[in-house]
Amino acid sequence: MEKKKAEVIQSWEIVFPNDANQLGTMFGGRLMAIMDKTAAIAASQYAGRPAVTASTEAMDFIHPVKVGDRILTQARVVWVGRTSMVVKVDVIAENPITHKRVHTTTAYFNFVALDRDGKPCEVPRLILETAEEHQEYQIAEIVKKKAIERKRHILEAKEQQNNAPEK
């Protein structure tokens, strides 16, 4: 399988009043949608084929985003398995007048590349060069392991509930 460097995908948005919650700051679900979309572009660009979100991990909303702010979303594939990828997404809010920037959110999204039949298919091996890329790879590996562990527990519990005798 070929080896590849992952590129950073960036997107910009303006936060409008209809993006806000009842407190006047950006609604988290709206921000998650933007992050997921930017992450999807990073994953499919890296894989060279469509990729779907399998799960979302470790979403930290560090600072609120205000109406009127510009938001810069940056996504990059930081870990790959056989068919799956972990995409790290960071959001930076910028005040349009002062240009002051604040790092507001970080999250990890798990994506899976799909072939023409919608089945998981292999992705290129990831080239890691810098110390930061190696560190991010290690963090993402923990994120990925947790996702699989969590999925296994949920499936096991579901199976037990389905097999439990009716009362």
Ligand SMILES: CC(C)(COP(=O)(O)OP(=O)(O)OC[C@H]1O[C@@H](n2cnc3c(N)ncnc32)[C@H](O)[C@@H]1OP(=O)(O)O)[C@@H](O)C(=O)NCCC(=O)NCCS
């Ligand atoms: C994600 C999906 C393709 C996985 O299918 P699956 O049959 O469970 O896949 P497999 O068990 O063969 O695993 C394939 C890969 O997905 C990974 N994976 C599966 N579920 C995962 C999860 N919840 N979190 C992270 N990775 C996951 C596996 O670890 C494996 O990775 P690897 O090949 O790198 O080792 C499938 O569940 C799906 O299509 N889900 C819906 C996706 C979607 O519609 N997303 C948008 C939601 S709005």
